[in-house]
Amino acid sequence: xxxxxxxxxxxxxxxxxxxxxxxxxxxxxxxxxxxxxxxxxxxxxxxxxxxxxxxxxxxxxxxxxxxxxxxxxxxxxxxxxxxxxxxxxxxxxxxxxxxxxxxxxxxxxxxxxxxxxxxxxxxxxxxxxxx
Numbered sequence: 001x002x003x004x005x006x007x008x009x010x011x012x013x014x015x016x017x018x019x020x021x022x023x024x025x026x027x028x029x030x031x032x033x034x035x036x037x038x039x040x041x042x043x044x045x046x047x048x049x050x051x052x053x054x055x056x057x058x059x060x061x062x063x064x065x066x067x068x069x070x071x072x073x074x075x076x077x078x079x080x081x082x083x084x085x086x087x088x089x090x091x092x093x094x095x096x097x098x099x100x101x102x103x104x105x106x107x108x109x110x111x112x113x114x115x116x117x118x119x120x121x122x123x124x125x126x127x128x129x130x131x
Contacts, residue, residue, distance in 0.1 A: 009037030061091035073118035
């Protein structure tokens with residue numbers, strides 16, 4: 001049986017642009033882009049994990065909102081179950097604390113950046129490119 005990893009990510013929109021982060025060169029899937037977030041620990045809820053991971057990665061406080069989409073993506077040794085949540089910034093300005101870099105991008109920019117496979121599938125769903 002393949003190991004399943006539950007991951008949450010924040011879709012933070014501001015002035016028509018979305019916050020995306022780039023994985024570090026030493027990370028799994030190095031230098032690929034994704035929505036900020038990370039693994040849900042066994043002792044926490046999705047929303048607790050979202051707040052913790054976004055604070056850890058870009059140093060801001062968020063208020064998680066409604067779930068937007070979910071997708072399961074099989075990698076070689078595990079399956080990532082990615083859950084995207086609509087979130088809003090409540091405190092701070094994003095900084096590259098535990099990411100290689102971050103950017104505010106418009107949805108049209110999504111196809112110009114190399115995203116992780118799970119994030120790419122989620123974005124296609126978000127933008128209505130797939131059902």
